Amino acid sequence: MSSGAGIQRPQHIAIIMDGNGRWAEQRGFPRSFGHRSGAGTVREIVTACGELGIDFLTLYSFSSENWKRPPDEVKALMELCVMYCDGEREELVRENVRVRVIGRLHELPDDVRGALERVQEATASCTGCTLCLAINYGSRAEIVDACRSIASAVRAGDLDPDDVDEAAIESRLYTTGLPDPDLLIRTGGELRVSNYLLWQISYAELYVTETLWPDFDEPQLRAAVEEFGRRRRRFGGLDGAAASGVPTA
Ligand code: IPE
Ligand code: IPE
Ligand code: MG
Numbered sequence: 001m002s003s004g005a006g007i008q009r010p011q012h013i014a015i016i017m018d019g020n021g022r023w024a025e026q027r028g029f030p031r032s033f034g035h036r037s038g039a040g041t042v043r044e045i046v047t048a049c050g051e052l053g054i055d056f057l058t059l060y061s062f063s064s065e066n067w068k069r070p071p072d073e074v075k076a077l078m079e080l081c082v083m084y085c086d087g088e089r090e091e092l093v094r095e096n097v098r099v100r101v102i103g104r105l106h107e108l109p110d111d112v113r114g115a116l117e118r119v120q121e122a123t124a125s126c127t128g129c130t131l132c133l134a135i136n137y138g139s140r141a142e143i144v145d146a147c148r149s150i151a152s153a154v155r156a157g158d159l160d161p162d163d164v165d166e167a168a169i170e171s172r173l174y175t176t177g178l179p180d181p182d183l184l185i186r187t188g189g190e191l192r193v194s195n196y197l198l199w200q201i202s203y204a205e206l207y208v209t210e211t212l213w214p215d216f217d218e219p220q221l222r223a224a225v226e227e228f229g230r231r232r233r234r235f236g237g238l239d240g241a242a243a244s245g246v247p248t249a
Helices: 020-026 031-052 071-094 110-122 139-155 166-170 218-230 240-244
Strands: 002-004 007-009 012-016 056-063 098-102 130-137 183-186 205-208
Touching: 007 218, 020 031, 031 056, 031 071, 031 218, 056 071, 071 110, 098 110, 110 130, 130 139, 139 166, 183 218, 205 218
Parallel strands: 012 056, 012 183, 056 130, 098 130, 183 205
Antiparallel strands: 002 007
8 A cells, every 4th residue: 555645545456347247238238248348447447547556456357157157158258358458458568557367377268368478478567557357267266276286385395384374375376476455346236255356355445336347437446546545444453553552461
């Protein structure tokens, strides 16, 4: 978290971009139309984060549970991912946005993986906002993968079980190296986290808006950031002067 003129600003915003399907259905269109419109919102919000000085933006783009959807919707989402990565690549470089991808990428179709690799490569030396795309991402799968990695290291004799601590787990999460999200925004009104960044959002401030993702825009992002600025984060401690005290007998 960084401060500007005494107002706390999130360093890392994570978003559950929900409501594309409902947005399309309300208009009598197929759900994929909502996903296409949602991609336009992604463009606007990425630019807005750059302007607001947000260092990290993580977008829930496709969950490990979204494979349960009808094949034509999954196909449309995968195609859209390729279109976004290839279509926005040059603009992302222009905006100095560095792209990183989290999730079980090896399970994705080759063309999707290729597009994700191309955009990561093209933006690798960008130094502005980091856009982290969560694709085929599930937090439980991420934790399972971290546990497997720890078990392998112990078996190989490279890690003592007594040395397994929070840092040992964090270093094996897909998000290693990223600060934890300060602010988690969910559009579409659902009051749940849907297997998103469960470890990382331990102390994130939650912000849920009824606005469906295709209708979310820069002023609404600013409103969420302003609301964040009014929250009092305690991380289990206390406000103000007492926060820095040591336990008394
Ligand atoms: C979120 O919108 C996008 C993805 C899950 C990929 P939804 O498709 O879940 O939209 P609703 O929640 O059904 O309206
Ligand atoms: C979460 O939305 C996943 C993404 C936004 C990619 P879902 O629509 O899949 O979540 P549930 O099913 O309502 O919990
Ligand atoms: Mg949904």
